[in-house]
Amino acid sequence: VFGYYLEVSKANLHLVPADYIRNQTLVGAERFITEAMKERESAILGAEERIGELEYALFSDVRDRVAASAETLLGTAAAMAEADVLGALASVAARWLYVRPLITTALILEVKDGRHPVVEQLLEGERFVPNDISLSAEDRAVLVVTGPNMAGKSTYLRQAALIALMAQMGSFVPATSATVGIADRIFTRVGATDDIATGRSTFLVEMQEVANILHHATKHSLVILYEVGRGTSTYDGMSLAWAVVDYLHDRMSARTLFATHYHELTELAALLPRVRNVNVLVREEGDRIVFLRKVADGGADRSYGIHVARLAGLPPAVIEHAQRILRQLEATSSTVRGAEEGFLPPIPSRATGALQLPLPLAPLSAVEEQLLSLSIESMTPLDALTVLHTLREQLRHRVEETRSATQPGKVVRMKRHRKNPN
Known part of the structure; x- marks a missing residue:
């Protein structure tokens, strides 16, 4: 103080x-x-x-x-930044054996032994498995990519987008050869996120991103879509995914990679001329699966979700219960396949008489058929109770058959119910 x-x-x-x-x-x-x-x-x-x-x-x-020297300093900084980027790209290209891509105006993306530029550098004790990518707006515009969880579908999609981006920015690319058609935009719908602050659910965010793609993509665009429709019910999601692929194919023929677990979408390759199926291979060894990381032509028919859950460490009791439920669901499912069983409604822009896509619909059961055939207006209360009792007994009998069928050691021959033509 x-x-x-x-x-x-x-x-x-x-x-x-x-x-x-x-x-x-x-x-x-x-x-x-x-x-x-x-x-x-x-x-x-x-x-x-x-x-x-x-x-x-x-x-x-x-x-x-x-x-007083701002113009000179800014020019020097820009030159140094450009030299730094080019030097870094050259260093990475030399170290990881990148190649110079061929840039063309053709609407194609042809990559031989392509690799993900980040993932291959982070792998420890494992060699990155390269894969080919072949897209062409003329005859191979949409690739429907299927395969198990953790097999490498998202890596395959992301490396395609990164290779196209690196080529257009003037960089060498991680492949043994690459021909890249110039893309006006690269659209991606990968991952899952929500926006709680604005009240947007994960599914709404996904649909808004898909809407942006469908409104703004052109035939010169590269589109990457991953598991579109997974955030809602199975049939809603499958229908949306099916319609999105159809729209991209018919409206713009944009080069598209579409990964999905809806294996029904593999049927599109037989219905649309520019859709092809590829899948990520795995090898089953008893209760184990080995991820081969290799992409081959053709569609997958299983996702091996329970195997992946076992790898994630779920309790054995949960895994065993899930396997029992899966066997029961597979035994009781009877999805109608083929165009003769039903058709999607026509898309407004499609010409009259053009090919329509089959929607996988489940056939009506005997109980459902009886319910539809009832004339409720002419039934007395006693008649209604009698019919209700009969239907309940039929359902009870079916449940007992199903439980018996899923017991170990029993083989069941499934029957398909069809409507009486009379």
Whole structure:
């Protein structure tokens, strides 16, 4: 509070020089200051303010000098940044054996032994498995990619987009050869996220992104779609995924990679001339599966979700229960396949008489057929109770048959119910 001072006991007050200035009196002593001490105190207390003023003056000087040379400095920075990027791309290309892609205006994407530029650098104790990519707006516009969980579908899709992007930015690409048709835009719908703050669910966010793609993609675009429709019910999701592929194929023939677990979509290859199926291979070894990471022509028929759940560490009891449920569902399912069983409604823009796509519909059971044939208006309460009892007994009998069929060691021959033509 009092700064610098000299404290003198009362016994020595007679020795205090005349130029000392009394500053404070205590019980047994007095405190004094001098002019020199007062000046030093002021200098120290004002030093912080003077430091700030000096720093700002120096900053202003540097700022003015930089502003005077701004154009030269910005040009130098841009040149250094470009050299840095080119040097980094060249270094990576040399280290990881990238190749110079052939850029063309043709609507194709042909990659031989393509690799994911990030994943291959992060693998430890495992070699990255390269894969070919072949897209052409003329005869191979849409690739429907199927395969198990964790097999590498998303990596395959992402590496296609990255190779196209790297080629167009002037970089070499991770492949043994690549011919890249220039894309006006690269659209992606990969991953799952929501937006709680604005009240948008994961499925709504997904649909909005798909809508943006369908409204703005052109025949020159590259489209990457991953598991479209998974956020809603099975039939809703499958129908949406089917319609999206059909739209991309018919309206614009955009080069498209479409990964899905809806294996029914593999039927599109037989119905649409520019759709092809590819799948990520696995090898079964008893209860285990080995991910081969290799993409081959053709569609997959299983997703091996329970195997992946076992790898994730789910309790054995849960895995065994899931396997029992899966066997029961597979035994009782009877999905209608083939165009003779039903058709999707025509798309408005499609010409009359053009090919329509079959919708996988389940046939009516005997109980459902009886319900539809009932004339409720003419039934008495007793008749209704009698019919209800009969239907309940039929359902009970079917449940018992199903439970018996799924017991270990029993083989069941499934019957398909068809409507009586009369």
